[in-house]
Amino acid sequence: MRMLVRLILGLFVLKAVVASPRFSRQADLDSYDSANYDVDLDNSNLENQDIYDYEEGLTIDDPQIEIGTLAPPDYNYPVPETSIEEEAEEEETEEEEMPLKPQLVPQGSGGSGVLMGPDTQKDMPTCLLCTCLGGSVYCDDLKLDSVPPLPKDTTHFYARYNRITKINKSDFANMNKLKRIDLTANEIKSVDDRAFMGMPQLEELVIRENHISQLPALPETMSLIDASHNNIGTKGIHREAFKDMTSLLYLYLTDNNVDYIPVPLPDSLRSLHLQRNNIQMMHEDTFCNLKDFNYIRNALEDIRLDGNPINLSRTPQAYVCLPRIPIGDLI
Template identity: 30%
Template sequence: MLLAFLQTGMPTEKSSSFHPRSQHVVSRLSTGRHIHTSPRWFVLCFACASPTFCRAPRRSNGSFPTMPPILGLFLLISTTCFLQATDGAKSQFRFPTHRTVRHPSFNFRSKRSMENQFFPAFMTEEMMADEGSGGKPKDIDVPVKHATPRTPARRTEVHVPEQTCPFTCQCQPKLIQCSNVRFEEVPEKLPAELEILDLQDNKITEIKDDDFSNLVDLEVLILRNNKISVIQPNALAPLVKLQRLYLSRNALTTIPPNIPPTIMELRLHDNYIEKIMKDSMKGLNHLICAVLGSNPLSGDAIAAGAFSDMAKLAYLRIAETNITSIPTGLPGSLKELHLDSNKIKQVKKGDFANLVNLIRLGLSANEIETVDDEAFKDLKHVKEIHLDSNQLTAVPPGLPDLKKLQTIFLHNNQISKLSNDSFCSLKRNYKRVMYTVISLHNNKLNEIPQNTYSCLNGRGSLHLGNS
């Protein structure tokens, strides 16, 4: 009984690994433990010491004799009990001072948006942009990979096994970067879970059928600025999840065969491609962005309807080639069409048929002399037209009918005459175009009619230098 009494009345240490008010904070008292003291300590001490005190002999005058050793023991026990009890009482009411440590499951970055982090830092502006024409898509929404919200879990380190990381490369989970390491062929034994593979700026000359045979999860393949002249027929077929393929600045003479139908972005500029056949890009129904400039395309090298089956194509650039006419059969999904720095001589009626969603049209630095009436008739939503650095002698007809047109570049031409309705409609009760930029500098203008720019926005700009 006495043992049970002592066990219930002795100080106990209460676990305090986590603060009771937060599951993310580890709190530990500065004293190291909580002490809970029971009043039974007083009863125990008095029961043990008082009999000896009461039986101590008295002198004849009634006073106590000199303190015997047993009395000193009694006082020692009493003092110890009192201090222990008061210290326990204080510990129950004192506000615990503690140090704060983040619990492993708490990750304050978990709420950070992962949007726009699909492309790693090594994917430079030069790689993303069209080196041949110096531009990149605007207003084109190419889907990017988003992080899926997950329940916070214990932080664990994940490393790519050393045997799967090629020598001189930099490896992270699902990403391998082997740029500018002088590889002459695709490295072997790449991990099957790879999603991004960067092999740009090397000396690879050929892509073999089995180079990517196990990369079924690959989404981005970067092969720009190599010396690739041959891609074997089934080399790209295993890449069933591929979305972006960068093959610019190589030595290809044809569009690679069997490009996966999941592809959304294809860059083939700065190669030696001479023809684009109707079946060259067949089945690419998910393609959004295609860049094919700086290739030796000439005359009718682009077959009619070569892009007609691409229902999602929004951005097409074929710049710095020798084509002499606008490709026919372009899909109605196009929002940007860039045909700058070619050899186009005329814009004909029907060249832009069905392009009702086109927003931006680039025809700069060609050899355009005439634009047919109603050539722009179908461009219901166009906002920006580039016709600078051509050989135009008059403002193209039909501009006042383009009700959403805001910017027109006509500088560096041979325009010598303007009329009142060159840019603004003279019809009554007719919605007028409100321009923000009209560029006419470096032309041969001698006279400008008074109402030529009446529809220029109040904050817009008019460029007339050297005209």
């Protein structure tokens, strides 16, 4: 009877062991290893012991561990230092990319033939002292006290807001391409009478805001003359100075001491500014032709005489050929 009880208890223990999860997993692992790797279980006691020890730490409630690939850590790799030779090559590349400096012009104006010397401030070439763009030379606000020698191909010259006191005949000698000269706001007191006569293509002259008392002779090619804000008086304009300027469009003599309208004026003239002078009278044929009542002067549509001691209503016949009455006092 005692043997039967032991047998029954042994069966219950065996059934419990077989039904346990640990045994099931071990059985599955053993069958998997035997089927795939043909492991000799008799000679692998150490491996079985390792597996057993590993499984001893696991329970049914233990969370499953998902094995994956971890992202590599972020490393800040050091940047290799630039060698001396590479730095030199980079500096050479930067120098090649820099804009080119103005080139030395081989010959200047005024018969000097050079661009170095006292006529160019600080012994510098004109195109380094000034700015040369194509045929234009800009020398504004450089404290110049004289006209610098210019390249022979100069077409436009600007030297505004400087300290130039005199215009010499040699300053623009042999400048055959020069079309415009602008000397606004200098300290010019005298101009050689034929200083601008050697330029066959000169069209525009601006010498406003200076101290000029005598308007120099100008070529017949002029289209714009601006000598406003000077000291030009009664004898400051040559007789019939503008008669043969068949291309003259604009004549500005504002803020001077002129006491008459400088007739005859070319038919091409569009704008005449004489405001704030000392003009006191006007003739009836100043603008019109009294011998031809059919004559109409369509071009001259801008006449400024305001600021003069003249009564425009006293000479009504002087405006019959004009498209507009001059601006000024009518009383």
